[in-house]
Amino acid sequence: MAVLEPFLKQLKQSGSIMFSLLRPAYSNCRLCGRSMKPIVRAETYADASYARYQLPIIPELCESCNRSIAWIKDVRCLICGRAVHCDDCIRRVDAGFIWNRSAVRYDSVMRSWLANYKYQGQEHLEPLLIDMLEPMFKQMTTELISRLNIKVKPRRYKYMPDILTGFDQMKHHAAACWDIVTYVPISEERASERGFNQAQRLAAGLARRYGLPIASLLLRTRHTTRQSFKTRLERLRDTRMLFTAEPAAAALLTSIYTDKYSHASTFFTLEKQPLRVLLVDDIYTTGSTANSCAITLHACSGITLELYVLTWARS
Structure with missing residues (x-):
């Protein structure tokens, strides 16, 4: 038996090496840096106004970080996208937008993630925030197509029915739903201080993924202090006449609208609909x-x- 011990030891070491080679390599969590395994979870949304589907999972995050995301599961207010009863929208007057949808609740964890990105120079978190915004963008697109009965053009290659599924199918629907994507501008002082506009970055990342046109349509007329330090009444006062349109905004919107219906011939007329604009903010x-x-x-x-309006967080 003693003669076999070196052989068995060598065999055990060889087996360990082979197992380590065959074992799937797990990457590290983008947020906390810990090694992570594939996540399997079957939590669902309970809101009856939406189809039930699995709670979004960010593949680049570990189980712990995924569970800390304060996803908005139940949209209680169909105007502002709030997860609880909303008194603000009851008093809403002079409304300029149809509705807002937000991906997460602005709790302490989400606040720290966004602050690290905006104020602490952790720009590597940008793809993560875009990933978190994406599920609500897809839900919003599907909801809008269903509610407004938006006609989606037939797919180009009908003889390949299984090619445009999943992500490609959503791109197809997004193109039919959104005419242009834009974002809330920041002041020159804020841009100089921070180095970037987080709303522009989120909008650009989302538009790039789905092949949607994006343009700067607004300018900020003056610098203001952070909105997070103000009361509701102060916010309302502070945002009056806060923005003006880019000089080329009107011409651009008219051009998009004209191009949208330019293919109509004299033999048929397309029913013209309003130009749908998606405004993105954090x-x-x-x-x-x-x-x-x-x-x-x-x-x-x-x-x-x-x-x-599509925003990353709803406070």
Whole structure:
């Protein structure tokens, strides 16, 4: 038996090496850096107004970090996208946008993630925030197509029915739903201080993934202090006349609208619909910023617009 011990030891070491080679390699969590395994989870949304589907999972995050995401599961207010009863929208007057949808609740964890990205120079978190925004964008697109009965053009290659599924199918629907993507601008002082506009980055990342046109349509007229330090009344006052349209905004919107219906022939007429604009921002609090942006765009354009808002967090 003693003679076999070196052989058995060598065999055990060889087996361990082979097992380590065959074992799937797990990457590290993008947020906390810990090694992670594939996540399997079957939690669902309970809101009856939406189809039941699995709670979003960010593959680049570990189980612990995924569970810390405060996803908005139940949309209680169909105007502002809030997960609880909303009194603000009952008092809503002079509305410029149709509705807002947000991906997460702005709790302490989500606040720290966004602060690290915006103020602590952790720009590597940007793809993560876009990943978190994406599930609500897809849900919003599906909801809008269903509610407004938007006609989606037939797919180009009908003889390959299984090719455009999943992500490609959503790109197809997004192109039919959204005419242009834009974002809430920041002041020159804030851009100089931070080095980037987080709303622009989120909008650009989302538009790039789904092949949607994106443009800067708004300018900020003055610098203001952070909205997070203000009361609701102060926010409403502060956002009055806060934005103006880009000089080329009206011409661009008119051009998109004209191109949309330019293929109609004399033999048939397409039923013209408003131009659908998706406005992106990082946080929705009272909706005063989004509403001010929307009213400004309505005023600058000679065509009918429908503005929808997509934000990363709802406070």
